[in-house]
Amino acid sequence: MDRVLVKMKHDRCAVFDGALPSNPGGIPMKKWKGTAMAPGFADGRAFIYTPNKLGEVQRLDVGKDGVDREIRRFEEAVALAEEELKVLKIRVLHELGESEAAIFDAHIMMLKDPDFTQRIHTGIAQACSNAEYAIHEELASVIEKLKAASLPYLRERTKDMADIEMRLLGHLKAPGQRGSPQLGRIPPDTVVVAKDLLPSDTFALNRDNVVAIITETGGRTSHASILCRALGIPKVSGIEEATETLQSGERVLVDAENATVVASPTGAYLSRFSNVQRQYQQRMKALRSRKMADCSTKDGIRIFLHANLGSTAELDIDQGHPIDGIGLFRSEYLFLQSRRRPTLEQHYRAYCAAAHRMKGKPLIIRTMDFGGDKYPSFFLQSSKRRELDNQRGLLYSLEEGHMLQTQLRAIIRAHQKYPGIEVMFPMVLDGEELQRATALVRTLAASEKAKGILSVGAMIETPSSVFEIDSILDHADFVSIGTNDLSQYMLAGDRELPGSNASADGLHPAILKAIHWVAQAAKQRNIRVSVCGEVAGEPALACLLVGMGIRHLSLNIGQAAVVSHYLRTQNLVDLENAAHAALMSKTLLNVRDAIQTIRQSVKEAEA
Ligand code: PEP
Ligand code: MG
Numbered sequence: 001m002d003r004v005l006v007k008m009k010h011d012r013c014a015v016f017d018g019a020l021p022s023n024p025g026g027i028p029m030k031k032w033k034g035t036a037m038a039p040g041f042a043d044g045r046a047f048i049y050t051p052n053k054l055g056e057v058q059r060l061d062v063g064k065d066g067v068d069r070e071i072r073r074f075e076e077a078v079a080l081a082e083e084e085l086k087v088l089k090i091r092v093l094h095e096l097g098e099s100e101a102a103i104f105d106a107h108i109m110m111l112k113d114p115d116f117t118q119r120i121h122t123g124i125a126q127a128c129s130n131a132e133y134a135i136h137e138e139l140a141s142v143i144e145k146l147k148a149a150s151l152p153y154l155r156e157r158t159k160d161m162a163d164i165e166m167r168l169l170g171h172l173k174a175p176g177q178r179g180s181p182q183l184g185r186i187p188p189d190t191v192v193v194a195k196d197l198l199p200s201d202t203f204a205l206n207r208d209n210v211v212a213i214i215t216e217t218g219g220r221t222s223h224a225s226i227l228c229r230a231l232g233i234p235k236v237s238g239i240e241e242a243t244e245t246l247q248s249g250e251r252v253l254v255d256a257e258n259a260t261v262v263a264s265p266t267g268a269y270l271s272r273f274s275n276v277q278r279q280y281q282q283r284m285k286a287l288r289s290r291k292m293a294d295c296s297t298k299d300g301i302r303i304f305l306h307a308n309l310g311s312t313a314e315l316d317i318d319q320g321h322p323i324d325g326i327g328l329f330r331s332e333y334l335f336l337q338s339r340r341r342p343t344l345e346q347h348y349r350a351y352c353a354a355a356h357r358m359k360g361k362p363l364i365i366r367t368m369d370f371g372g373d374k375y376p377s378f379f380l381q382s383s384k385r386r387e388l389d390n391q392r393g394l395l396y397s398l399e400e401g402h403m404l405q406t407q408l409r410a411i412i413r414a415h416q417k418y419p420g421i422e423v424m425f426p427m428v429l430d431g432e433e434l435q436r437a438t439a440l441v442r443t444l445a446a447s448e449k450a451k452g453i454l455s456v457g458a459m460i461e462t463p464s465s466v467f468e469i470d471s472i473l474d475h476a477d478f479v480s481i482g483t484n485d486l487s488q489y490m491l492a493g494d495r496e497l498p499g500s501n502a503s504a505d506g507l508h509p510a511i512l513k514a515i516h517w518v519a520q521a522a523k524q525r526n527i528r529v530s531v532c533g534e535v536a537g538e539p540a541l542a543c544l545l546v547g548m549g550i551r552h553l554s555l556n557i558g559q560a561a562v563v564s565h566y567l568r569t570q571n572l573v574d575l576e577n578a579a580h581a582a583l584m585s586k587t588l589l590n591v592r593d594a595i596q597t598i599r600q601s602v603k604e605a606e607a
Pocket of ligand 2: 426461482484485
């Protein structure tokens with residue numbers, strides 16, 4: 001009998017005498033079970049990614065003989081860094097605009113500056129040191145001078161120097177060593193294997209070449225997972241020690257439907273996998289190629305499907321289903337990689353670009369929501385990170401003031417051109433806070449001499465906002481329930497971790513009751529209410545939400561076709577009955593029964 005390494009979510013790697021034959025190369029097949037984060041199948045080669053971090057840079061004596069080699073290493077690192085910067089520049093130009101992209105030109109100029117090159121050469125030659133040390137010494141001395149400069153503009157340049165150093169040192173690492181090659185330069189058919197990924201890592205990925213992502217940790221509602229679903233990249237998390245056990249270049253099969261990962265597959269396993277993968281692809285193709293009409297239930301109740309979006313690039317993915325607008329534009333994504341606070345002009349251009357794509361349909365811009373797993377680069381080295389851990393969402397924005405005002409002015413200006421734009425505030429705690437924000441919007445609109453009224457909404461995603469819903473509704477034109485954060489704060493879980501309490505998203509009776517409570521309160525006041533957490537994109541849960549009176553779902557764009565397909569098979573009265581049963585539930589298990597009833601009825605309708 002063949003030996004197969006089996007790795008379960010919370011177990012250590014174990015040898016298993018299973019029925020699977022070993023692969024022709026003699027390397028035992030390894031199999032893991034994790035948690036599915038973004039659907040799909042992939043067959044590719046592993047790339048072990050660990051982000052570059054600037055550790056202690058050591059001085060090595062390379063002797064006189066080593067000087068030429070170190071200079072060559074330096075030159076090669078410069079060439080690789082330049083290539084990488086050019087690729088980044090094109091991407092940022094496309095997604096953010098010219099002025100943001102210009103930063104990469106400045107970095108390239110610095111890298112190619114003859115004085116800089118000469119000083120590194122001299123540093124290596126005089127001290128007979130390794131290239132890393134010469135670079136570090138040179139840039140440390142530039143940084144010291146810049147720090148002492150009187151002009152704030154010059155002092156700001158220290159971050160650029162640190163960035164250049166990190167990039168060069170990254171490229172000086174040995175081939176195959178962690179962090180090299182970087183995410184933007186991965187070869188075709190790559191399965192990225194990482195401890196965890198940040199949303200900014202996901203943005204940096206060469207999306208044409210990545211076929212799947214495997215991480216050791218990371219929850220279903222973590223922003224990197226949300227992005228993967230939007231971009232159609234299969235992802236499995238909870239694969240313990242994946243970065244230690246998998247080898248770069250090893251063949252990996254990812255089944256993100258059943259949350260399994262297999263490395264060095266046997267021939268028999270591979271052929272079974274390829275069959276299942278082909279069937280899945282055919283099913284998805286068929287679903288997406290149906291030219292679907294607007295979403296409604298079987299008995300004709302119109303359900304509005306809006307997209308949750310982090311960048312307009314997500315709109316390029318054809319999901320085969322019309323959307324009714326953007327229900328959550330996560331504006332902070334636009335700026336996570338930005339080295340400076342975005343200017344009014346940058347905000348304005350980003351919102352106009354998204355509104356333009358919507359052709360008059362609604363676009364709800366959520367003001368910046370930093371914190372959790374979203375820290376912009378311009379906060380990285382400052383105490384701001386700690387502040388954000390302690391105070392976030394609308395309260396943070398109101399206290400900080402300047403960034404919020406810049407963003408609101410841009411939204412107000414964009415609204416003049418695109419009246420479908422609305423503004424929404426994250427992590428609202430109570431009515432008084434929303435009142436402050438609404439007053440600020442009105443004051444800024446007056447100073448901008450804006451015409452028309454910009455609608456103001458609140459995200460209901462803190463337990464406090466559920467209890468304070470009445471006072472929030474006093475100041476809101478609409479509300480949107482963010483079940484990702486609501487679940488983690490109500491269920492004492494961490495959305496970044498697989499298998500945490502919060503990953504029961506929306507299934508827990510307490511979350512259902514909170515949604516129902518808010519929906520009822522909004523309905524009584526005739527105020528629009530939507531759900532924009534990831535549950536809105538889970539087809540059976542979306543049906544349950546409709547049964548609870550929700551008519552606006554804002555979901556991951558990749559889920560629109562399947563959610564619409566489910567709803568189309570169901571009559572409202574049946575969904576109301578299922579919702580009633582779920583709301584009466586005292587346990588998670590009972591809620592799951594109600595959801596199972598919906599799934600079963602969809603299956604019967606399909607048969
Ligand atoms: C939420 O918390 O449910 C939500 C939609 O916002 P985000 O996922 O961006 O935190
Ligand atoms: Mg949230």
